[in-house]
Each structure stands twice: as structure tokens, then as C-alpha cells.
Amino acid sequence: MGMMLMIHPDKCTGCRNCELACSMEHEGDFRPKSSRVHVYTWEREAFSVPMMCQQCKDAACAAVCVPKAMARNPVTGQVELNAAKCIGCKMCVQACPFGCVSWDLLTAQILKCDTCDGDPACAEICPTHALEWVEDTLSAQARKRAFASKLKNAFAEV
Amino acid sequence: MKISYFALLRTATNKTQEEWTRPAATVRDLLRDLVAEYGPAFARWIWKDDELSGFAIVLVDGHDIRSRQGLDTPLTPDSEVFIFPPLAGG
Amino acid sequence: MHGWMGRILRVDLTSGKIATEALNPRLARDYIGARGLGTRIMYDEVDPKVDPLSPENKLIFVAGPMTGTFAPSTGRFDVVTKGPLTGTIAASNSGGAWGPELKYAGYDVLILEGRSPKPVYLWIDNDKVAIRDAAHLWGKDVMETTEQLNAETAGDAKVACIGPAGEHMALIASIMNDMQRAAGRSGVGAVMGSKNLKAVAVRGSNAVTVADKAAFLAAVTRASTMIKEHPVGGTGLRLYGTDVLVNILNSVGGLPTGNFQDGCFATADKVGGEALAATQLQRPRGCFACIISCGRGTKVTNPKYKGEGEGPEYETAWGFGPDCRIDDLDAVTKANYLCNEYGLDTISMASTVACAMELYERGIITLKDTEGLELPFGNADAMVEAVRLTGRGEGFGRMLALGSYRMASHYGHPELSMTVKKQEMPAYDPRAVQGIGLNYATTNRGGCHVRGYTISPEILGVPVKVDKDSIDGKPELVALFQNLTAAIDSSGSCLFTTFGIGAPEYAELMTALTGVPYTADGFVAAGERIFNLERLWNLKAGLSAKDDTLPPRMLEEPIRSGPSKGAVSRLPEMLPLYYGVRGWDAEGVPTKEKLATLELA
Numbered sequence: 079m080g081m082m083l084m085i086h087p088d089k090c091t092g093c094r095n096c097e098l099a100c101s102m103e104h105e106g107d108f109r110p111k112s113s114r115v116h117v118y119t120w121e122r123e124a125f126s127v128p129m130m131c132q133q134c135k136d137a138a139c140a141a142v143c144v145p146k147a148m149a150r151n152p153v154t155g156q157v158e159l160n161a162a163k164c165i166g167c168k169m170c171v172q173a174c175p176f177g178c179v180s181w182d183l184l185t186a187q188i189l190k191c192d193t194c195d196g197d198p199a200c201a202e203i204c205p206t207h208a209l210e211w212v213e214d215t216l217s218a219q220a221r222k223r224a225f226a227s228k229l230k231n232a233f234a235e236v
Numbered sequence: 237m238k239i240s241y242f243a244l245l246r247t248a249t250n251k252t253q254e255e256w257t258r259p260a261a262t263v264r265d266l267l268r269d270l271v272a273e274y275g276p277a278f279a280r281w282i283w284k285d286d287e288l289s290g291f292a293i294v295l296v297d298g299h300d301i302r303s304r305q306g307l308d309t310p311l312t313p314d315s316e317v318f319i320f321p322p323l324a325g326g
Numbered sequence: 327m328h329g330w331m332g333r334i335l336r337v338d339l340t341s342g343k344i345a346t347e348a349l350n351p352r353l354a355r356d357y358i359g360a361r362g363l364g365t366r367i368m369y370d371e372v373d374p375k376v377d378p379l380s381p382e383n384k385l386i387f388v389a390g391p392m393t394g395t396f397a398p399s400t401g402r403f404d405v406v407t408k409g410p411l412t413g414t415i416a417a418s419n420s421g422g423a424w425g426p427e428l429k430y431a432g433y434d435v436l437i438l439e440g441r442s443p444k445p446v447y448l449w450i451d452n453d454k455v456a457i458r459d460a461a462h463l464w465g466k467d468v469m470e471t472t473e474q475l476n477a478e479t480a481g482d483a484k485v486a487c488i489g490p491a492g493e494h495m496a497l498i499a500s501i502m503n504d505m506q507r508a509a510g511r512s513g514v515g516a517v518m519g520s521k522n523l524k525a526v527a528v529r530g531s532n533a534v535t536v537a538d539k540a541a542f543l544a545a546v547t548r549a550s551t552m553i554k555e556h557p558v559g560g561t562g563l564r565l566y567g568t569d570v571l572v573n574i575l576n577s578v579g580g581l582p583t584g585n586f587q588d589g590c591f592a593t594a595d596k597v598g599g600e601a602l603a604a605t606q607l608q609r610p611r612g613c614f615a616c617i618i619s620c621g622r623g624t625k626v627t628n629p630k631y632k633g634e635g636e637g638p639e640y641e642t643a644w645g646f647g648p649d650c651r652i653d654d655l656d657a658v659t660k661a662n663y664l665c666n667e668y669g670l671d672t673i674s675m676a677s678t679v680a681c682a683m684e685l686y687e688r689g690i691i692t693l694k695d696t697e698g699l700e701l702p703f704g705n706a707d708a709m710v711e712a713v714r715l716t717g718r719g720e721g722f723g724r725m726l727a728l729g730s731y732r733m734a735s736h737y738g739h740p741e742l743s744m745t746v747k748k749q750e751m752p753a754y755d756p757r758a759v760q761g762i763g764l765n766y767a768t769t770n771r772g773g774c775h776v777r778g779y780t781i782s783p784e785i786l787g788v789p790v791k792v793d794k795d796s797i798d799g800k801p802e803l804v805a806l807f808q809n810l811t812a813a814i815d816s817s818g819s820c821l822f823t824t825f826g827i828g829a830p831e832y833a834e835l836m837t838a839l840t841g842v843p844y845t846a847d848g849f850v851a852a853g854e855r856i857f858n859l860e861r862l863w864n865l866k867a868g869l870s871a872k873d874d875t876l877p878p879r880m881l882e883e884p885i886r887s888g889p890s891k892g893a894v895s896r897l898p899e900m901l902p903l904y905y906g907v908r909g910w911d912a913e914g915v916p917t918k919e920k921l922a923t924l925e926l927a
Binding site: 240242243244246252281290291293295297298299300302303318320321322323 | 557558561562565566570571573574577578579595599600785786787788791793794795888889890
């Protein structure tokens with residue numbers, strides 16, 4: 079059983095505190111362009127969704143990485159980037175189907191969520207718990223339970 | 237005595253207002269009775285250690301009890317009491 | 327520099343010249359940023375007697391040092407200019423995400439000068455700044471403009487723009503950013519329209535840096551905890567939004583009803599925050615770096631008033647609701663959406679409609695004047711149509727677009743306009759709450775509540791409860807709130823952080839961030855300096871003590887019903903004491919000694 083960053087877009091307010099916490103944690107200043115998590119907002123509908131690396135089991139980024147800089151750690155379940163081996167070819171940026179790896183020109187590095195070594199700064203700062211660091215087998219249970227109770231209520235009325 | 241509830245107190249009591257028939261001589265007596273009736277879901281917003289918790293607002297006939305005699309403000313059977321949990325600004 | 331980026335971007339729309347210059351660190355220190363820094367620049371560069379809609383007026387977008395950091399709820403910026411509605415110095419504050427993006431592009435300040443010969447927009451992409459043709463955008467509403475600009479500049483660009491109301495130079499036009507946030511008051515949108523500037527799109531990839539990281543992170547943690555533990559900042563605002571105030575103001579008899587004829591409204595609950603949460607609310611929203619999340623993502627499904635977006639806030643719900651004697655929340659929220667789409671200040675728009683309703687009911691204006699729009703109090707359809715007409719600049723909307731003072735004066739009854747310095751008063755009756763009335767009369771941009779929000783102590787009891795009907799201590803209270811607010815407004819911080827933290831915490835954050843030592847007293851003193859500078863500007867623009875007043879109704883007509891029945895504003899008693907507290911002479915002019923203390927001489 080491992081941990082995962084659970085995203086609850088229905089709770090996201092669009093504040094982007096996660097981007098700031100990520101850039102402060104990794105770069106030491108406030109620069110959302112260097113954040114590994116980004117929030118996408120649809121202003122008309124007032125809805126936002128945070129996105130970061132999903133730490134895929136069959137990671138496309140790891141599959142295309144020639145120097146094996148990008149590799150999955152079987153113990154933690156995280157896809158880790160070894161910056162020393164990275165040649166900056168950006169094949170991982172091309173390969174990720176979620177668009178969650180990016181290249182930062184300013185610092186010449188690949189940006190990918192590393193869960194802050196198991197203590198993600200984004201989940202820590204999120205004011206509404208739209209980002210949650212949870213056990214992966216239990217991650218969806220709150221949502222499952224919430225919908226289950228709607229079903230229960232529907233039956234209770236009959 | 238007519239009592240009106242606002243914001244989270246509506247959720248706690250499941251009412252927006254009610255006719256309260258049990259007599260209460262002061263606001264303190266009334267609030268003790270309401271806390272007993274509606275329990276912790278109600279009390280947590282306005283009542284702490286037998287005192288009104290900070291920033292909760294109680295009006296008697298439109299006047300803030302803090303400009304009257306606080307929790308010792310007297311009540312009559314015709315009093316209108318409005319109770320607000322801590323609120324907002326803007 | 328830390329916190330500040332240290333750069334000003336100056337664009338002359340007449341010639342097309344674009345230049346950057348360094349930000350003077352001494353000015354940054356003494357005026358902080360945003361409202362204060364913008365005012366200082368206006369004072370140094372623009373004649374206060376300038377015509378606000380002429381090319382000689384300047385339009386300044388300015389962020390604060392904390393803007394772009396995660397100091398809690400600090401994503402704000404100001405638009406500073408001479409206000410066409412009021413003739414005063416105007417600084418309209420807004421949230422959203424635009425301000426931080428200006429910082430990331432590398433600038434603290436954007437100064438717009440002159441007038442473009444044809445409609446244009448400005449595209450700021452870090453160091454690459456371009457003036458681009460906007461003929462294809464002119465006439466589009468705020469949402470369409472924003473989407474189109476994201477398509478033709480960058481998907482992650484942040485957009486500040488005017489809607490059709492600003493294009494028509496409605497004196498109550500706002501500048502909108504991120505579609506749903508507003509630099510609302512004083513007609514700043516009309517200034518942007520007068521310059522033929524449709525929008526400013528900005529994208530940045532730089533960093534806002536910190537002087538003392540360890541101290542800053544500790545200060546942020548402390549401040550965030552204090553705000554989260556405060557029942558208002560931590561819970562109340564996220565659950566119910568500011569609209570929860572409707573019932574509290576109504577319950578003490580201070581909810582202005584029917585163009586301030588009365589202080590309470592029988593069916594106010596139908597447009598309050600509880601009703602909003604139960605029916606239209608979809609989810610809370612937060613500006614950049616916000617931990618309070620007071621924003622309301624809402625939706626109206628009623629086919630008559632269908633729409634979605636953000637809002638209404640308290641002032642909006644009050645204005646289109648009780649002030650117009652309307653209790654239909656769907657209509658109120660629709661009016662709110664229309665204001666966002668057309669780019670109109672909701673407070674001035676609503677209060678202007680309420681004024682028109684009173685003129686109509688008294689027979690001072692007729693169906694001929696309103697071009698067929700039936701405008702008695704309570705007519706929700708007509709209220710919504712009035713907003714639409716104002717946004718489009720059509721029919722009677724052309725008159726409403728002038729704001730209530732010029733409209734009521736046109737028909738011979740300026741006393742029926744509920745304004746101070748020609749700006750509409752917000753949602754607290756000065757007869758029922760003495761301190762806020764003194765603030766309305768003396769705040770430098772006219773009828774405004776946020777700049778001296780004594781509602782906190784007078785009604786909410788935050789930080790402590792004071793008697794709303796007493797005038798004792800009110801001059802001191804109002805001056806203190808005005809000073810602290812001016813400093814907070816200049817830092818990039820949202821005012822709602824005051825539900826949690828105070829001057830010591832702001833000073834600590836500012837010191838750790840910028841490396842410039844601020845004390846609590848020094849922070850408030852900077853605010854006092856800024857407030858006095860605004861006063862000096864206004865005096866030079868031609869305002870005087872006679873403008874520090876309230877409409878006759880507030881001074882002479884007692885509230886008709888409810889718990890505050892019989893009350894009038896005791897402004898005439900408070901005003902001389904207020905001048906004394908401020909160190910001004912009997913004419914409300916800052917004395918030489920006061921200016922010397924503030925280093926303004």
C-alpha cells in the first residue's frame with residue numbers, strides 16, 4: 079500500500095497556493111512557471127482543476143527515457159527523475175499523455191512532481207483539501223461513500 | 237418569544253425561526269435552554285464555558301445585547317431574539 | 327529588491343512608445359505599493375485639475391510587494407487614476423490572478439499615458455511588450471474578450487479588460503480581470519475606454535523573491551493559522567460569502583431600503599447568504615494565494631434569468647435587492663452577471679437604478695424619460711433591463727450610465743442621489759451606524775465602506791464590540807481604520823485578512839519579504855501618509871470640507887421603521903473632532919506640522 083496525491087476538483091477554489099508552495103519548496107522563490115503542479119481554471123463556470131504527475135505504473139516518460147533518468151521506484155510507487163542522468167532531450171515532455179512533465183528554459187531542467195519526498199507541500203498548503211496525500215487504496219473511499227449516501231437517501235424516501 | 241436563527245445555526249436547528257414557549261428571564265437562561273435542546277451542533281458556534289463565544293451576535297428586539305446588559309439582558313414573552321454565529325464582512 | 331520587482335513599465339498610447347524605468351526604493355519603502363505607490367506617482371506626474379477622460383489623465387495598474395507570494399490572501403493590485411465619477415483620486419482594488427502575473431512579467435507598475443488613435447490592447451509577455459490592434463474586440467463583452475485574447479496571446483495569459491460599458495465611457499464602468507473580478511469603483515473603466523484601450527494581457531515567467539526566507543515562511547505560517555482560526559476568515563466567509571451580512575444588517579435596522587428611504591426590508595432573507603447557499607451556490611472560489619475563499623461560484627437555472635459566473639457579493643445583493651425593494655434572488659444574481667459581462671460597478675449601478683425608481687415613483691421622471699421602462703420599486707424585470715441598457719449604452723441606460731448624482735441633478739433633484747462626492751454609498755445605513763457614516767463622508771474616493779470598515783467593530787464586534795449608535799470615540803476609530811486600511815491596500819493584501827491578523831503581523835511579513843524594516847507603527851504611519859497624500863490631491867483638484875458630507879436624507883430624515891427607527895446621522899458633531907484627530911485645520915486641510923511628521927511637506 080502506497081501513498082498518492084488525490085485531486086478533488088470540486089473542492090478547488092482556483093487559488094493556486096499549490097503552485098506557490100511547489101515553487102518555494104523546489105526553487106526557493108515564487109515562480110509558478112517552475113511549479114510541478116498547475117491549476118486550470120474555467121472562469122465562465124468558476125471551476126478549477128489542479129494537475130500534476132500521476133506517477134503512472136506504466137509510465138510513458140520512463141519508457142522513452144534513453145539514459146534511464148526517469149524510472150519508477152517499486153518501493154514508493156513514484157516515478158522518479160534522476161537529474162544527474164537527464165540529458166534534457168525532452169522526450170518525456172512529448173510522451174506524457176497528461177502533459178504533466180514540462181521543460182523550464184530558465185533553469186534548464188525537467189519539471190515533474192516528486193511528491194516532495196513523501197510530504198507534498200501542495201497538499202499541506204491547500205486551504206480546502208482539494209489536494210490530499212492519502213493511502214492509495216483508500217483514496218477514493220470518501221467520494222464513494224458520499225455518493226453511496228445519496229443512494230441511501232433516495233431509497234430512504236420511498 | 238420569537239427566535240430567529242441564521243447561517244450555520246439554521247443547519248444546526250433545522251429551522252429559520254420558531255415560537256419558543258418555555259419561559260426564560262434572561263438571555264443566558266434562554267441560551268442554556270437552546271443548547272440543551274439542540275446540542276453540540278448548535279452550541280459549538282455560540283456557547284463556550286457558559287458564556288457567549290467570541291463574535292457570536294445576539295439581538296433582543298433589534299439591539300445587540302453587548303450594548304445592553306450582555307447575557308443578563310432581560311426577556312419577556314414578547315421578546316424577539318435573533319442569534320447569529322460569527323459572520324462576515326464586505 | 328525583494329518583494330518588489332523594481333521595475334516600472336511606461337506605455338504612451340499616443341505615440342506608441344514603450345519604456346521601462348527603475349522603481350525608486352525610497353518611494354517603494356514609504357508608499358509600499360499598489361494604492362499608495364500609484365497615488366504617489368499620480369501626485370508627482372498628473373495635474374489634479376486634469377479632465378479624467380482626457381489623454382492627460384494617466385491610468386496606473388500597480389501591484390503590492392506581497393502580490394505574487396503566498397503570504398495568505400495577498401494576490402491584489404490597484405488601478406489608480408483620476409476618477410471620472412468623483413473627480414477625486416481613484417484607486418480601485420481587485421483580486422483574481424492578474425496582479426501576480428504583472429509581477430511575474432517583471433513589473434510592479436504599469437503606467438498608461440495619452441490616448442491611442444484607435445482601439446488597441448496591450449500584450450505584456452515578460453520583456454516583450456506590444457500594442458496590438460483591438461478593432462475585432464471592440465464591442466465584445468468581458469467573457470468573449472478574455473477568451474479571444476487567450477486564444478491570440480497565450481492560454482495562460484491573464485486578462486484585464488473593459489466591456490461595452492467602458493467603451494461607452496459610462497461613469498460607473500469597471501475594469502474586469504480574470505472574467506469575474508472587478509476594479510469596480512469611481513469609473514476607472516471609463517478612463518480605460520477614453521484611452522481606446524480594450525485590454526491588458528500579461529504573462530510572466532520570473533520569480534518574486536524573498537529577503538529572509540526562514541523568517542518569511544514562519545511569518546506566513548503564523549498569519550495563516552491566525553486567519554484560519556478566526557471564525558470569520560477561517561469558516562464563515564467560505565460557507566456563506568459576504569452576502570450573509572444581509573440578515574444581520576436588516577436585523578439591526580441598518581439595511582438601506584428603497585434608495586435609503588428606510589433601514590429594513592421585510593423579505594430581506596430571500597436574498598441573503600443563506601438563501602444563496604441553499605439555491606444558487608455551486609462552490610466557493612478564491613483569488614490568487616487566498617486561504618479564505620469568499621468567492622461564490624453560482625448558477626441560475628430559472629430560464630428567465632439564466633446564467634452562471636461568480637457573485638453576488640453583499641453590496642451587489644443589497645443594491646439590486648432591498649435598495650430596489652426587490653426580493654427575487656434570481657433577478658439579483660442575473661443583474662450581477664450582466665455587470666460582470668458589460669463591465670459595470672455593481673454598487674453604483676444598483677444604487678443608480680434605486681435612485682431612478684424613486685424619481686419614477688415621485689413622478690419626477692415619466693415613461694417618456696425612461697423610454698418606456700416602467701421603474702417603480704420592486705420591478706425586477708425592469709431592474710435587469712435597466713442594467714442591460716446601461717451596459718449597452720442604449721435608451722435610458724445612457725442616463726443611468728452617468729451615475730445617480732448626475733442623473734438626479736439633471737432632473738432637478740440631486741438630494742435624491744445617495745452619494746458622497748458623487749459616488750454611491752454602499753450597503754450600511756449611516757443613520758443606524760454612526761462610524762461608517764463618518765467614513766463615507768471623509769474617505770478620499772467618496773461613498774465607500776472598505777476603506778474604513780468600522781462595521782467590523784460596530785456591528786460584528788470584531789475585534790471588539792463598540793456601540794453603533796454612539797459617537798464617542800468614532801473619530802479616532804474611523805481615522806485608525808482608514809490609516810491601517812490604506813497600508814494594507816498598498817501591500818497587495820486582501821482586507822479580509824484583518825479577520826485574523828493586524829498591523830504587527832503585516833509588519834512582520836513585509837520586513838521578512840522585502841528586507842526593509844517595518845514596525846507595526848511604521849506600517850500604520852505609511853497608511854496615514856498615503857491617506858493624507860490622497861487628501862492633498864483632492865484639495866488641489868478643487869474639493870473641500872463642504873464635500874465631506876452626507877446626503878440630506880441621512881442628516882435630516884430619520885429611519886422610518888425597525889430597530890433603528892428615528893435615527894439620523896450625527897456627522898456634524900463628529901466631523902470637527904475627526905479633523906482634529908487627523909491633525910487637520912477646521913477646513914479639513916492637513917497642517918504643516920502634520921505634513922512634516924508624515925514627511926509630506
